[in-house]
Amino acid sequence: MTDARILRTRAALHKAITELATQKPVGEITVSELAESAGINRVTFYKHYTTPAEALADALHTELKDIVAAAAPAPEIDAFTHCIYTALDHLEERRELYTIAFSDQVDGTIPIMLSRFLTEVAETYLTKRRKRKPAVPDVDLDVAAAFLANGATGAIRVWILEGDMSRERFFENLPLLLPAWFQAEAAAN
Structure with a gap:
């Protein structure tokens, strides 16, 4: 079972990256900007992802999987x-x-x-x-x-x-x- 804190952090990152990627290309989104938007620090970000692009791909893949499964x-x-x-x-x-x-x-x-x-x-x-x-x-x-x-x-x-x-x-x-x-x-x- 996944720790609730990890799930909350991932959810905050997914929400933040999808909001930011609606405003500009993911290549222009910095880790600092994403971490601040998600309410976490950079170290915490790097515990989950290596780049904002990786976070965006995971967020959208997760959404697609859930939608299709439902x-x-x-x-x-x-x-x-x-x-x-x-x-x-x-x-x-x-x-x-x-x-x-x-x-x-x-x-x-x-x-x-x-x-x-x-x-x-x-x-x-x-x-x-x-x-x-x-x-x-x-x-x-x-x-x-x-x-x-x-x-x-x-x-x-x-x-x-x-x-x-x-x-x-x-x-x-x-x-x-x-x-x-x-x-x-x-x-x-």
Whole structure:
């Protein structure tokens, strides 16, 4: 069981870093600024993270995991697409932060975090699909999962930065972009 003080400190850091990252790129946030905003000292910060970018990635990854875990499964779509659909709630809620992060040409923390998160989801889904009919083609699951996740991350980046594409339009496009073998498996669910 994790110490309550550690949980409180992490929560304060997550709140502070997401607020600061809504104002400017994470690469411009200093440890001193983050520690002060979280109500802790620098030494305490370094007991948890090495950089503000690491704290931001952890905060957003945790939020995404919790949101997806709490969402009721949608039987009409595959688990990977459902995860993206559910994650869009989080992305819309934090659109300012993601707009800054996806616009940042120097720091790739958030696109990398999102890609890793979606890769984990895709790997889990594809591993389960291998056990059912129709089977996943004989591809390396880690390669297929990374391909799907990075494509989805790129599409999400466009959706965030263009700002004029509706959620519905995003999901009209998604099935057209997924590989045919993935569609066959989704239809079989």
